[in-house]
Amino acid sequence: MKTLGSALLMGLLAWNHQAWAAEAITLPVPPLPPGPLHYDTAEGFAIEVKVLARGLDHPWSIAFLPDGSALVTEKNAGAIRRLIDGKLQTESISGVPEVVPGVYSGLLDIALDPDFANQPYIYLSYNKPLPGGLSAVAYARGRWDGHNLIDTQDIYVADVGTASGSRILFGPDGMLYAGLYVDVVQAPSLAPESLKGKLIRLTPEGGVPADNPFIGKEGFRPEIYTYGHRTITGLTLHPTRNEIWATEMGPNGGDEVNLIYPGNNYGWPLVSLGRSYQGPWQSEKFQMDGAVDPLVYWMPSISVSGMTFYDGAVFPLWQGDLFVGGMKYGEIAGTGQLQRIHFNADMQELRRESLLGDLRQRIRDVKQGPDGYLYVLTDEDDGAVLRIEPAP
Amino acid sequence: MKTLGSALLMGLLAWNHQAWAAEAITLPVPPLPPGPLHYDTAEGFAIEVKVLARGLDHPWSIAFLPDGSALVTEKNAGAIRRLIDGKLQTESISGVPEVVPGVYSGLLDIALDPDFANQPYIYLSYNKPLPGGLSAVAYARGRWDGHNLIDTQDIYVADVGTASGSRILFGPDGMLYAGLYVDVVQAPSLAPESLKGKLIRLTPEGGVPADNPFIGKEGFRPEIYTYGHRTITGLTLHPTRNEIWATEMGPNGGDEVNLIYPGNNYGWPLVSLGRSYQGPWQSEKFQMDGAVDPLVYWMPSISVSGMTFYDGAVFPLWQGDLFVGGMKYGEIAGTGQLQRIHFNADMQELRRESLLGDLRQRIRDVKQGPDGYLYVLTDEDDGAVLRIEPAP
Structure with a gap:
């Protein structure tokens, strides 16, 4: 499954990310304990955190099948592993496309077709090797036969020149939304001809929906749904409001949660609530006319990652709360955590709880299982699937 | 030493702070362990934290005498305790004025005269009981006789109508700076006739210096140095830049560190980077023409408190860093911590480290001792003095 791009590509990637990243500084991270772990929470109940699986190679995303089992992508291994009854299966799923593994690339997100009962497709985002040592962000789907993917095919290959991550989500309209990372400081997030720093909207077959907001607008790629x-x-998805919510990783500060409005500008790189890694503010002003303000933001950054709203029955006092993964705090690695954000009825933040901070794991994704528990992925060499349950 | 104001005053205070505070939510706090505690830090060395003294009644500030001993104020007890060779003395210091104890009032800050060798005065900020059950923020000084305060007298009584805290600091100019808290949501921080929400500047005798920036400005109290x-x-004080730095507690988000420029406006309540406790943003815009932006800010809040720059020899890798106490994170009590902020040569933030978060203590003050160690006060019922040393 592992494939290496050319040394040239790797060199370019290393160069890009060196310019991009701050001077590396890391708090030593203790090994993940075997668990289960017990925690009090601010809402007055206790939780137990079980280590369901470990030894995963940088798990990135998790999706649940109708039978209650779960598929977990391993970014670096470029593999999909299955959890059945909470137990990690030894064999990887077959039918996964070849990926370019790396610090910032590999096999990324996974999502089920919204009409999975009739169209049992599984969608993947990944970094696809191209001739000449190049790569591209690509989206593929394969048919789930109950055990593996079959007839996996690319539905869309994004012409972004270097490896760059991408989250995917099916919207309430049945369309496929995909957020394409930027990978350099001078991001072309406002450039209408680039896909970097954009949220794009595709049909499940990878085509451009006829009602995309920039269709017919001079210079704009028609895939673009929001930019900046x-x-x-x-x-x-917000479970009752039919809204798409997006986390956006800021520089040194300025992590955001945004509510997505079609056709809108989210301001990067002209406005930010953070500093550049070298110290100066990213922008003179924190806001800009015509750019959407975040609903939630962080200073310092927690390196926001995957998120989910909780609407299960197992934790009644968490219903409506947003859980957001964090990979590092304050530009110091080794400080990951999970955060819970509690809102009022107008979805305005009331408070924010930091959870699992003692583990210092890079939390890459959090999803609610069909059992009402929360599943948490740690993007580490010894990557794990954690499950949050009420304390017995 | 304990004095109660009238039931009426207490009732008013309770009402004010009920309106002011968010719905109370608290993470259960474990008892402070006996220590010493061992921590790795992000700069690659380990520290040991000793519990030097405990059982203090909400310690608020600490000041070091030339002999190396330290004086610690107890907010609620209205007392000063002395640490000699790191050992808490049983007897309180005599000569302390009567205070109004309460959640938000009592005996607060303590500072030595900048010319202590010739003028051995010790300055205090406190909440002074007034006739009719009222109180005022007041500043007093007493002469240190080697054991106690003698001839303690008020030098300035601020006509703010309810109990409200106040930090004090001697500036590089030998003048006494005092920051007066607001205590209601609709703060008169911009009102030039009110002292609330102001930094004032006094002579060591409590008079108004002739070069104060608002002297002669219509409507302004001449004590005012900065407002908003x-x-x-x-x-x-920044140890080499002759600058006064101030922490400012925001609402739900919007905690700040500000560099103080004479005569300037810091914007509250018209601009803030935080939300009101009920959820809406405090202000439509995060910035305002004519209002100084913070150098450092937090979202969510950590409930910033006392701070100090480190310039000792004991922790070479911390030299130039700012240490800031935090009393709660994200509007959830029981989540105190100490933060370290590392800057570039232009005093622009590069990273931020959270320390002692596992203790969950409300950290009210942090000061560097003459021994180069950091001394940390926990504003708790079982309040403590912690000392941070290099791990042996």
């Missing part, structure tokens, strides 16, 4: 993003690291 | 503050909870 930095790096959309999470996408989720 | 919410609640200045910390004041410190």
Whole structure:
């Protein structure tokens, strides 16, 4: 499953990300304990965190099948592993496309067709090797035969020149939304001819829906749904409001949660609530006419990643709360956590709880299982699937 | 030493702070362990935290005498306790004025005269009981006789109508700076006739310096040095830049560190980077022409408190860093911590480290001792003095 791009490509990637990243500084991370772990929470109940699976190679996303089992992507291994009754299966799923593994690339997101009962497709986002040592962000789908993917085919290959991540989500309209990371400081997030720093909207077959907001607008790629993003690291649906919510990773500060309005500008790189990694503010002003303000933001950054609203029955006091993964705090690695955001009836933030911070794991994704528990992925060499349950 | 104001006053205070505070929600706090505690830090060295003293009644501030001993104020007890060779003395210091104890009032800050060798005065900020059950923020000084305060007298009584905290600091100019908290939501921080939400500047005798920036300006109290503050909870001098830095507690988000420029407006309540406790943004815009932007800010809040720059020899890798106390994170009590902020040569933030978060103590003050260690006060019923040392 592992494939290496050319040394040239790797060199270019290393160069890009060196310019992009701050001076590396890391708090030593203790090994993940075997668990289960017990925590008090601010809403007055206790939780137990079980380590369901470990030894995964940088797990990135998790999706649940109708039978209650789950598929977990491993970014670096470029593989999909299955959890049945909470147990990790030894064999990887077959039918996964070849990927370019790397720090910032590999096999990424996974999502089920919204009409999975009739169209049992599984969608993947990944970094696809191209001739000449190049790569592209691509979206593929394969038919689920109950055990593996079959007839996996690309539905869309994004012409972004270097490896760059991408979250995907089916909207309430049945369309496929995909957020394309930027990968350089001078991001073309506002450039209408580039897909970087954009949220795009595709049909499940990878075509351009006829009602996309920029169709017919001079210079704009018709796939574009919203622009001026930095790096959309999470996408989720609000369970009752039919809204798409997106996490966006800021620089040194300025992580955001945005509510997605079609055709809108989210301001990067002209406005941000953060600093550049070298110290100066990213922008003179924190806001700009015509750019949407975030609903939630962080200073310092927690390196926001995957998120989900909780609407299960198992944690009644968490219903309506947003859970957001965090990979590092304050530009110091080794400080991951999970955050819970509690809103009022108008979806305005009332409070924010930091959870699992003692584990210091890079939390890449969080999803609610069909059992009402929360499943948490740690994007580590010894990557794990954690399950949050009420304490017995 | 304990004095109660009238039931009426207490009732008014309770009402004010009920309107002011969010719905109370608290993470259960474990008892402070006996220590010493061992931590790895992000700069690659380990520290040991010793519990030097405990059982203090909400310690609020600490000041070091030339002999290396330290004086610690107890907000609720209205007392000063002395640490000699790191050991808490049983007897309180005598000569302390009577205070109005309460959640938000009592004996607060303590500072030595900048010319202590010749003028051994010790300055206090406190809430002074007034006739009719009223109170005022007051500043007093007493002469240190080697054991106690003698001839303690008020030098200035601020005509703010309810109990409200106040930090004090001697500036590089030898003048006494004092930040007066606001205590209601609709703060008069911009009102030039009110002292609330202001930084004032006094002579060591409590008079108004002739070069104060608003002298002769229509409507302005001549004591005022800067305005438009919410609640200045910390004041410190930059050790080499001759600058006064102030922490300012925001609402739900919008905690700040500000560099103080004479005569300037810091924007509260018209601009803030935070939300009101009920959820809506405090202000439509995050910035305002004519209002100074913070150098550092937090979203969510950590409830910033006392702070100090580190310039000792014991922790070479911390030199130039700012340490800031935090009393709660994200509007959830029981989540105190100490933060370290690392800057570039232009005093622009590069990273931020959270320390002692596992203790969940309300950290009210942090100061560097003459021994180069950091001393940390926990504003708790079982309040403590912690000392941070390099791990042996």
